[in-house]
Amino acid sequence: MNFTLPRVIVAVALLLAVTACDDGASQKASQKPPEVVPRPVAQTVEPLSLDTIDPFGFRTGERVPDLAFTDIDGESHQLSDFSDSAAIVIVVRDTGCPVSSRYAPRIARFEKEYAAQGATFLYLNPGAHETDEAIREEISTFGFTGPYIHDVAGDIARALRVRATTEVLVLDPSLTLIYRGGIDDQYGIAYTRNEVKEPWLRKAVDATLANTVPDVRHREEVAGCALGFHSGDDVEQVTQALLPEDGLTYHNRISRILEDNCVVCHRNGGIGPFALDNYKSAYGYRAMINYVLNEGLMPPWYAKPGISHYTNDRSLRATDRRALLQWTAGDAPEGDPALAVRHRTHAAGWTIGEPDYVAQLPEPQEVPAEGTVPYRVVYVKTDFPEDRWVKRLEIRPTAPEVTHHVIVTLEAPPDIEPPDPNRPWHEALSGFFAANGPGAVGTDFGEGKAKKLPAGAWLKFQLHYTTNGRATVDQTRLGFVFQDEPPDVEVETASAYNYWFKIPPFTKDHQVISKYTFPADGRLERVFPHTHNRGVAFRYDIIHLDGTETPVLQVPEYNFNWQLTYDFAEPPRFKKGDILRATAWYDNSEDNPYNPDPSKLVRHGEQTWDEMMIGYFDWTRTPAETTARN
DSSP: OOOOOOHHHHHHHHHHHHHHHGGGHHHHHHTOOOOOOOOOOOOOOOOOOOSOOOOSSSSTTSBOOOOEEEOTTSOEEEGGGGTTSSEEEEEEOOSSOHHHHHHHHHHHHHHHHHHTTTEEEEEEEOOTTOOHHHHHHHHHHHTOOSOEEEOTTOHHHHHHTOOBTTOEEEEOTTOBEEEEEOSOSSBOSSOBOSSOSOOHHHHHHHHHHTTSOOSOOBOSOOOSOBOOTTSSHHHHHHHHTTSOTTOSOIIIIIHHHHHHHTTTTSSTTSSSSSOOSSHHHHHHTHHHHHHHHHTTOSSOOOOOTTSOOBTTOOOOOHHHHHHHHHHHHTTOOOOOGGGOOOOOOOOSSOTTOSOSEEEEOSSOEEEOSSSBOOOEEEEEEOOOSSOEEEEEEEEEOSOGGGEEEEEEEEOOOOSSSSOOTTSOOOGGGGOOSEEEOTTOOOEEOOTTEEEEEOTTOEEEEEEEEBOOSSOEEEOOEEEEEEESSOOSEEEEEEEEEOSSOOBOTTOSSEEEEEEEEOSSSEEEEEEEEEOOTTEEEEEEEEEOTTSOEEEEEEESSOOTTOOOOEEBSSOOEEOTTOEEEEEEEEOOSTTOTTOSOTTSOBOBOSSTTSBOOEEEEEEEEOHHHHHHHO
16 A cells, blocks of 8 residues: 655655756766657648548448348348348358358357347358358358348449458448457467457447447458458449448538547537537537647547557547548538438446445535636545455546546545645655546456555545636546456556656756666556646657667657546567656747746646656556466
8 A cells, every 4th residue: 555654754755866866966977978869750730631532331430331232032122221220230251261150150149139139130242152052051051030142243342341251340220330340359260269358249239239339449350261352443433433422411421520539528418618419510610620620639639650559549530530621621511311420328427337436525626717726635535444456447527627637546644634635745656546637538457457456545636626717616536346356467557757857947848758667577558648738748668678669659749638548459568677768848938838937947846837747657467477466
């Protein structure tokens, strides 16, 4: 449990540290030049382009064309014939592919299970080499009941850009593509696993039935027999012919881009200042949409592409950005309401599910209408007699409109009654237990991963409020979902922080470096860079024992107003003794519009007019290290 040392000891330790490190004393002793890390280069924002938009019908979030087809029984259909279904699942088949055969019984069970919940399964066999007799035998053997399409010419396969047998596409009733990819991770051309660990199709259908979206929406690799309809010179011609006659409109495309990228915040009840979930509002704010896209301000995502992949990536695809710019710069037509997107159901309460335990601030916090509100500290005592393992957690301010961020640490109050909320705060420099920033949702640490909440722990809430012109009150809550057994790996939060920096007055591009040495083999799960208003760029690199370096995050244009966490899709590995280097850049000049006072020598401090340099991160030890530690 991270209880605070007595204040005298902390003060002495910090004084000694400052004496040793300030003014480059250690550098003078070694006569080594200061380390210089290249600053991330900002992405060039594409200029407004009115070229032809990309074809529809093959990427998640887009409306699939209302394809017409004839099934093997000679019945004519269109996709819209099934728009009264709760979900439409298109399964790519081939009677000779071994992977396709292995999945056939499972697909048949899925069809029967989900038909009872209103889903429709369609089977697409694009093989010119296939015979109707072989297809009918497959239908009879496995018991498929949905329409089966023998796409001899491959027109449907080209329009959908299917890549391999066993690929599945899940559509909602508005024909919006919710998921495309593999069925699960058990079977492949060269492997068979004992069990399913990633049930992508099941999760996708469940999410569509619930009118939400699955965690995984697109799988680049499909472990079936390759088909090749996703490439070739004729693909562009075929899909262009399927574009709606009324061109680019709100209902046939723009509404889906907004639903995928903006409506989660910009809706009634969301944290966005206005709604973008209907044509009237989107049309009214079209100039603002155009502005924030051209300036690169929205959506809020600042990681430089090409460094790592992140599960919570909010970035806007280049083709979607061009489509939005084209629509907002033109007449912004509404189009046919019959093509309207189906708006998703957003959680009205906890995004982690109903918590097992909720810790709430004991007293409401009054936030004035105007002025600056200093950071506040509130302690909450838990009452568990034994350690608990937290697999999901979420901080929910009751007044999110004035709550900039909340950081919760495991730290007991000082031995005074009542606790002094204005005492120096040092513990959260090295890590935290939970955090919340603008636009944040709950944290799910993942399968087999959890954080330890020690028995009888104190929760220290550090609250940053910003005024918005209306006086209000907040009584923030922290919810936990527990698991009974210790996890395979424990999630630990630490940081590479620098407490001793000094940023000279009127300095344009001041670099500050901090490092953390990993005490065990493990993986880097997520990172959370933190500076204040003078921070303009940030990056993380792993320095390996052999001297090589691996960049894991570059943020060329850091924005204090969005305290973003970056969750790695493939957590980088490291060895014991490897170093995580965090580097931040600060603009203390008059050119920084957020700079409260460029004439000030800036040091570490809690308030936004001071500065911080903290490279937070979550990491996990290897399972063997976790077992040994526990």
